Amino acid sequence: MPPTLILIRHAEALHNVNREYHIPDPELSLLGLQQCKDLRDHLRQHLPLADEAELVVVSPMRRTLQTALGGLDWLIKKGVRVRVDALWQENSDKPCDTGSPIPKLQQEFTQVDFSDLDATYPEKRSPKDNIYRFTRSAVVARGQSALASLYDRPEKVIIVVSHSGFLRCAVSGRRYANADYRVFEFVEKYSRGQYELKERESTEGSGGMGRSEKGVAGIVETDFPEEEALNGVEEKLGERTQKEAVAEVPKN
Secondary structure, three states: OOOEEEEEEOOOEHHHHOOOOOOOOOOEOHHHHHHHHHHHHHHHHHOHHHHHOOEEEEOOOHHHHHHHHHHOHHHHHOOOEEEEOHHHOOOOOOHHHOOOOHHHHHHHOOOOOOOOOOOOOOOOOOOOOOOOOOOHHHHHHHHHHHHHHHHOOOOOEEEEEEOHHHHHHHHHOEOOOOOOEEEEEEOOOOOOOOOOEEEOHHHOOOOOOOOOOOOEOOOOHHHOOOOOOOOOHHHHHHHHHHHHOOOOOOOO
């Protein structure tokens, strides 16, 4: 049976404060750090499901790593594995949505294991068939690959810390406020030729923290630049999906 997913958007980062998208891989703001504490307290007090999580999957960007380490620290302390996965990074190739080199992340987050992280990270623009390229086709295909990587895993509950754009456009069709979360179940595999999620009623309105915009939110024209040729992207994503979907028991 596929796992239940708790999808979390990172807390407020520096680029969110005044829409300063030129900041490279921004850290959390002071408010964002407080939001991590609020998220942690809320999950522990109001979402017993979170305590059943057996795996935390996190985008390799600073703001998501900080959110996972600050908002889910009680799970990490009891041995829940943190798995860093580039499939869950944000969509665009702006400085704020482009990650830092792996060696730099290893220096900054010494408690995190980056050994499973795709060695091509954080490159998004080249080569032309890069699976992380900022186009609608590539991002939607990456969303399918990200879901496929979790569908057959052995854990019953998985927490994912990711980004609003990617979660909305490629994964769940919902909006997320900073440090808010939603809970989903997989629908029947390939029910319409793809992996799909169904949100639990408990978070279906304004999210678990009550901060998010209600309703379904699909892709709009301004989300992506004009489509480009993506020779080989789907094939590369297919290969990665097979590797990521292999069942792996978390290391405690």
